[in-house]
Amino acid sequence: MPLGSVLLAFVVDGLLVGVTGGNPFAAYGALLCGGFGFICTQGENPVLQISNTIVFVIPLITTGVAVALPFRAGLFNIGAEGQLLAGAIACTAIGIKFSSLPSPILLPMVLIGGMVAGALWAGVAGVLKATIGAHEVVTTIMMNYVAQWFLRYLIVGGPLQLAPGTSKSSPIGAGARLATVLPNDNTLIIFGLPSSVYRVHTGLLIALAAAAIFAFLLWRTSLGYEIRAVGQSQKAARYAGVSVRRTIIVTMLIAGAFSGLAGATEIAGVDHNLTDKYFSDSTGFDAIAVALLGLGSGVGIVLAAILFGALHAGGSVMQADANISGNLVFILQALILFSIAANFVGAIRQRIPGLARPPTALPPEMPPAAPMMTEAAVPPVES
Amino acid sequence: MSDSQAIAVDMRGITKQFPGVLANNQVDFSVTRGEIHALVGENGAGKSTLMNVLYGLVHPDSGEILINGKMVHIGGPRDAIGLGIGMVHQHFMLIPVFSVGENIMLGREPVTGPDFFDRARARAAIAELTKAYGLALDPDARMGDLPVGLQQRAEIVKVLYRGAEILVLDEPTGVLTPQESKELFGVLRDLVKADKTIIFISHKLKEVLEISDRITVMRRGKVVGHLITKDTNEEAIATLMVGRAVLLRVDKAPAKAGEVALKVDNLTANSDQSVPALKGASFELRYGEILGIAGVEGNGQSELMEVIAGTRRASGGQVLLAGRDITTMDANTERDAGVAFIPEDRRGTGLVLGFSIAENSILGRERAPSFSWRHFVLNLIAIRNWALRLVKEFDIRTPSIDVAVRNLSGGNQQKVIVAREIGSNPKVLLAAQPTRGVDIGAIEFIHRQIIKERDNGAAVLLVSAELDEVRSLSDRIAVMYEGKIVSIEPPDAPEERLGLLMTGGGTRAGAA
Numbered sequence: 001m002p003l004g005s006v007l008l009a010f011v012v013d014g015l016l017v018g019v020t021g022g023n024p025f026a027a028y029g030a031l032l033c034g035g036f037g038f039i040c041t042q043g044e045n046p047v048l049q050i051s052n053t054i055v056f057v058i059p060l061i062t063t064g065v066a067v068a069l070p071f072r073a074g075l076f077n078i079g080a081e082g083q084l085l086a087g088a089i090a091c092t093a094i095g096i097k098f099s100s101l102p103s104p105i106l107l108p109m110v111l112i113g114g115m116v117a118g119a120l121w122a123g124v125a126g127v128l129k130a131t132i133g134a135h136e137v138v139t140t141i142m143m144n145y146v147a148q149w150f151l152r153y154l155i156v157g158g159p160l161q162l163a164p165g166t167s168k169s170s171p172i173g174a175g176a177r178l179a180t181v182l183p184n185d186n187t188l189i190i191f192g193l194p195s196s197v198y199r200v201h202t203g204l205l206i207a208l209a210a211a212a213i214f215a216f217l218l219w220r221t222s223l224g225y226e227i228r229a230v231g232q233s234q235k236a237a238r239y240a241g242v243s244v245r246r247t248i249i250v251t252m253l254i255a256g257a258f259s260g261l262a263g264a265t266e267i268a269g270v271d272h273n274l275t276d277k278y279f280s281d282s283t284g285f286d287a288i289a290v291a292l293l294g295l296g297s298g299v300g301i302v303l304a305a306i307l308f309g310a311l312h313a314g315g316s317v318m319q320a321d322a323n324i325s326g327n328l329v330f331i332l333q334a335l336i337l338f339s340i341a342a343n344f345v346g347a348i349r350q351r352i353p354g355l356a357r358p359p360t361a362l363p364p365e366m367p368p369a370a371p372m373m374t375e376a377a378v379p380p381v382e383s
Numbered sequence: 384m385s386d387s388q389a390i391a392v393d394m395r396g397i398t399k400q401f402p403g404v405l406a407n408n409q410v411d412f413s414v415t416r417g418e419i420h421a422l423v424g425e426n427g428a429g430k431s432t433l434m435n436v437l438y439g440l441v442h443p444d445s446g447e448i449l450i451n452g453k454m455v456h457i458g459g460p461r462d463a464i465g466l467g468i469g470m471v472h473q474h475f476m477l478i479p480v481f482s483v484g485e486n487i488m489l490g491r492e493p494v495t496g497p498d499f500f501d502r503a504r505a506r507a508a509i510a511e512l513t514k515a516y517g518l519a520l521d522p523d524a525r526m527g528d529l530p531v532g533l534q535q536r537a538e539i540v541k542v543l544y545r546g547a548e549i550l551v552l553d554e555p556t557g558v559l560t561p562q563e564s565k566e567l568f569g570v571l572r573d574l575v576k577a578d579k580t581i582i583f584i585s586h587k588l589k590e591v592l593e594i595s596d597r598i599t600v601m602r603r604g605k606v607v608g609h610l611i612t613k614d615t616n617e618e619a620i621a622t623l624m625v626g627r628a629v630l631l632r633v634d635k636a637p638a639k640a641g642e643v644a645l646k647v648d649n650l651t652a653n654s655d656q657s658v659p660a661l662k663g664a665s666f667e668l669r670y671g672e673i674l675g676i677a678g679v680e681g682n683g684q685s686e687l688m689e690v691i692a693g694t695r696r697a698s699g700g701q702v703l704l705a706g707r708d709i710t711t712m713d714a715n716t717e718r719d720a721g722v723a724f725i726p727e728d729r730r731g732t733g734l735v736l737g738f739s740i741a742e743n744s745i746l747g748r749e750r751a752p753s754f755s756w757r758h759f760v761l762n763l764i765a766i767r768n769w770a771l772r773l774v775k776e777f778d779i780r781t782p783s784i785d786v787a788v789r790n791l792s793g794g795n796q797q798k799v800i801v802a803r804e805i806g807s808n809p810k811v812l813l814a815a816q817p818t819r820g821v822d823i824g825a826i827e828f829i830h831r832q833i834i835k836e837r838d839n840g841a842a843v844l845l846v847s848a849e850l851d852e853v854r855s856l857s858d859r860i861a862v863m864y865e866g867k868i869v870s871i872e873p874p875d876a877p878e879e880r881l882g883l884l885m886t887g888g889g890t891r892a893g894a895a
């Protein structure tokens with residue numbers, strides 16, 4: 001089903017390109033080149049393209065997990081972006097403050113610091129949901145704004161601003177940085193380019209570990225069982241003795257920790273300081289698409305993150321090579337989501353005889369409105 | 384029977400295939416005008432499908448329908464209503480905040496001027512109908528304030544108002560007290576005298592024998608018997624329904640009641656709507672006995688069970704388990720203390736429908752040492768073995784333990800819950816509506832399991848809306864009315880007396 005939705009989105013997007021006077025084949029060719037390094041016609045370095053894609057993929061996996069886990073508990077975490085920023089801020093602050101510490105101490109500190117910050121950021125929404133029932137969609141969105149504007153305050157005139165007139169922080173200490181996969185050396189030439197241009201970093205391992213932990217947690221632990229039980233039927237979970245409130249709070253804390261980790265690896269692995277790039281970062285929102293497309297499974301999330309990472313990386317190549325606006329990539333992303341949400345593929349399948357899968361549910365024994373009405377219609381019996 | 388022997392409904396060779404199940408297989412079904420014709424069969428036998436075909440909700444793959452001798456095509460309920468067919472659903476289609484009159488008129492309101500509801504004409508029309516059939520109803524009463532029996536009466540009047548000559552009643556007594564059922568039967572007899580035809584769907588064989596003229600029995604989508612009521616009996620019908628001889632009476636040895644297991648003292652609690660539902664219930668339950676709670680639904684039975692099980696907070700009073708106060712314990716602690724709970728709403732609260740049988744078999748015990756390492760990592764092998772054992776011991780019919788319980792039949796779903804709860808060897812078993820909506824075969828099995836549990840020394844507290852079930856299983860019967868236990872009766876107390884107590888009559892008689 002998700003594969004069909006992706007294909008459908010590509011077809012529609014291709015039509016859009018064609019109608020607006022572009023060449024869809026050239027566009028997708030450039031996209032393939034930019035995303036995966038295939039069939040590059042303008043002399044792009046395929047390895048560099050793959051490296052760029054992976055850099056995008058890393059935070060998408062971790063934040064994808066941060067959306068998918070609450071989703072299993074029936075919670076919609078729209079706040080992965082805010083949690084990511086909280087993690088990035090904490091990572092930067094710690095990385096600057098203790099910049100003289102050696103890597104074996106400082107690196108765990110900044111990563112854990114980012115996780116704690118993200119967990120607290122998401123925990124606010126979890127606690128509010130569990131205690132007063134505030135809807136997590138609303139609270140996490142609001143927490144996004146708080147994080148974004150707090151970040152802006154910090155590096156534009158605030159305590160983390162590097163120098164007046166800039167909009168970035170000073171860099172974190174060397175010990176707080178994640179190593180790149182290839183040596184960070186301008187003189188070493190690998191695949192025809194200085195090896196320092198390949199930004200792919202060891203955060204990849206952290207992201208893959210996050211996906212694995214997610215899968216293990218969900219399917220192999222009592223907590224994961226409870227998360228899934230709460231997500232499917234709060235009532236049944238409650239009757240069985242599962243504390244729904246506790247599960248909601250714990251789920252949001254873990255999700256926030258994943259998002260915060262994504263923010264920390266971005267700082268520690270890519271940027272090394274807070275910059276205005278984070279004002280318009282959308283990783284945490286793309287994560288929603290990744291989680292939905294990945295069907296909430298560890299492997300699925302990784303695959304979906306690769307797709308979206310490749311789209312991001314490919315967008316600029318498409319603009320440069322095929323002379324088609326990179327913004328079409330965002331349309332494509334939106335179309336994929338749209339197509340999943342509306343289940344067009346399923347609907348088309350139903351319409352075509354022979355392809356139609358039998359409906360999974362038996363026809364209702366009574367009109368669907370009936371149960372709702374009966375619940376209201378049967379009052380306490382008085383005689 | 385009326386003088387005319389015309390065939391009102393004649394369905395011939397009706398076949399309807401749903402994915403994976405042949406719901407109706409060459410079904411022939413005919414009803415004589417002016418008779419009460421019972422349609423019986425287990426869940427999934429195809430009764431509802433057949434009636435939905437008649438009412439136009441389902442379109443058959445093949446077969447023909449004749450109404451009053453004329454071949455008809457029924458494309459939808461509108462066609463059915465036009466042909467004089469009316470359906471009284473098991474779950475009422477009423478709007479509680481509307482008046483009785485408004486409910487009856489709904490969709491066919493008499494209007495004056497452009498579009499003004501003509502209250503006077505509506506009232507006159509209802510008065511005429513209620514008078515003609517002896518169905519006393521106040522058209523101005525708010526529907527939600529009426530007892531269930533009168534709501535059902537309003538449903539019948541609604542159908543008559545739309546000109547129904549053939550009435551289909553789907554499990555009409557399911558929600559009624561014995562007295563209300565009697566009144567309903569009186570109404571049905573009057574309707575037949577007025578030359579109406581009635582199709583009566585039920586699984587309560589006693590009622591079927593009491594009210595019907597003829598019986599059609601279905602099993603697995605086929606008609607397996609056409610019976611004349613006065614020439615048959617309960618056992619014969621049950622055997623046809625199930626396809627094998629069924630033990631209708633519950634066989635059990637006398638109880639060997641031991642120490643007091645559960646002492647409930649002046650317990651009070653609120654309902655979901657935050658109004659007092661339990662108003663000072665007190666009783667004792669002993670090891671090795673089954674105490675059945677009889678009562679009209681909504682008199683605090685559900686709340687009582689939930690408070691004892693720890694899923695609802697008590698507002699006052701005490702629950703003692705072998706002398707230990709468990710009033711404020713949560714469900715988890717109570718389960719550890721040996722209290723097992725079969726909740727009444729199996730799909731809503733007893734099971735996580737999307738979970739597999741294996742997953743559901745540990746619901747609430749996912750952190751128990753037998754199923755998890757350090758209360759955290761699930762022991763999948765232990766869980767599989769446990770689920771396999773339950774499936775075998777409790778005869779859960781399923782291709783595998785990995786099937787989502789959503790895909791099981793109602794009876795098998797209930798068996799999963801019963802297996803999980805009884806399988807943990809509880810000291811006290813709380814069974815709320817343990818056989819609601821379950822096939823006869825599965826009912827028999829579940830009853831035997833509950834009795835076995837009692838014989839093993841467990842204390843069983845049973846709540847059931849089926850008075851017959853309470854009477855046949857219980858060693859003592861506690862009658863509940865308006866949140867209190869009004870009387871403890873022996874299991875052979877006459878049905879009439881229980882019925883009176885259930886509606887508050889007995890206490891009044893005792894007080895006078």
